[in-house]
Amino acid sequence: MKPIYFILLVSLFSCNKKKKQAKIDDDIITNYIAEYGLDATKTESGLYYVIDEVGVGEHPTINSTVTVAYKGYFSDNSVFDESDSTGITFSLTSVIEGWQEGIPYFKPGGKGMLLIPSALGYGRNAQPGVPANSVLIFDIHLIE
DSSP: OOHHHHHHHHHHHHHHHHHHHHHHHHHHHHHHHHHHTOOOEEOTTSOEEEEEEOOSSOOOOTTOEEEEEEEEEOTTOOEEEEOOTTOEEEEGGGSOHHHHHHGGGSOTTOEEEEEEOGGGTTTTOOBTTBOTTOOEEEEEEEOO
């Protein structure tokens, strides 16, 4: 087999795998939204967000440093990570894509939820306490 055909074949397989995982993730998220009666908005990337309180002031940008209190859990509600009420401070450029996209929907003082498909989380890369291809759900409070 010529190298170019092999590359095309691998690319097609990889693309189909990503689409299949995106569908699985979307089904998990939409089932969770329905089960808990959430008023969620879906973005073009597949991220869903719920705004309980918008907050006041300026929306952060991708280049912002923010302080966020959060609880991270899976669709079965088992918690994999949680900050204390004072939150953690970080640059949005240093976190998963789901946070980079989702946190800027809030203003300081804002509260809500991010429902993140695996491609915008850790994808196929398992992390300590987080299996590969996991949908991640975060309750967030953008402190500043």
